[in-house]
Amino acid sequence: MRIAFGAGMLLAVVMSAATAAADGSGDPAAVKNEDGKYYDKDGNPTYKVAPDGTVDWYTYSGFRRYHSECHVCHGPDAEGSSFAPALKDSLKRISYGDFLEVVASGRKNVGTAAENVMPAFGTNSNVSCYMDDLFIYIRARANDAVGRGRPAKHEEKSDAAAKAEKSCMGQ
Numbered sequence: 001m002r003i004a005f006g007a008g009m010l011l012a013v014v015m016s017a018a019t020a021a022a023d024g025s026g027d028p029a030a031v032k033n034e035d036g037k038y039y040d041k042d043g044n045p046t047y048k049v050a051p052d053g054t055v056d057w058y059t060y061s062g063f064r065r066y067h068s069e070c071h072v073c074h075g076p077d078a079e080g081s082s083f084a085p086a087l088k089d090s091l092k093r094i095s096y097g098d099f100l101e102v103v104a105s106g107r108k109n110v111g112t113a114a115e116n117v118m119p120a121f122g123t124n125s126n127v128s129c130y131m132d133d134l135f136i137y138i139r140a141r142a143n144d145a146v147g148r149g150r151p152a153k154h155e156e157k158s159d160a161a162a163k164a165e166k167s168c169m170g171q
Helices: 002-021 057-069 096-105 131-142 159-168
Strands: 032-034 037-039 107-110 115-118
Touching: 057 131, 057 159, 096 131
Parallel strands: none
Antiparallel strands: 032 037, 107 115
């Protein structure tokens, strides 16, 4: 009995570590809410999906922004394409800070077999003003918290989100 219990505990620890490692930014569980924006225990922005499937505003906004600016190369729903990798898989290996850096500054990987170029979006306000939203949406996809397609239900945009948007967009 003791061996079985010990083996069960070891399995639980390993599975827990594997789940946390599935996201380069760590455990995606929301532990804090500030004006409708959720954060994980490390302070990274994250998603919140209610039992009825309602997503937080930022996940929904990220879906909209992703399909406006990113899906042409990275495919619908962050699934990847022949032009660029599946971001839902990439996010399992990179941190929040790394994500922001690549989106803002771009990246160029040149090898003997392929050349991959991610343009810089730091000066594109349709991306730069919504980098957290994009991260949150892709993080939700990376952790299978939201499925493919437009989320059916979402929280309302908070006053803080509306104010930040207007400020960033120069309105």
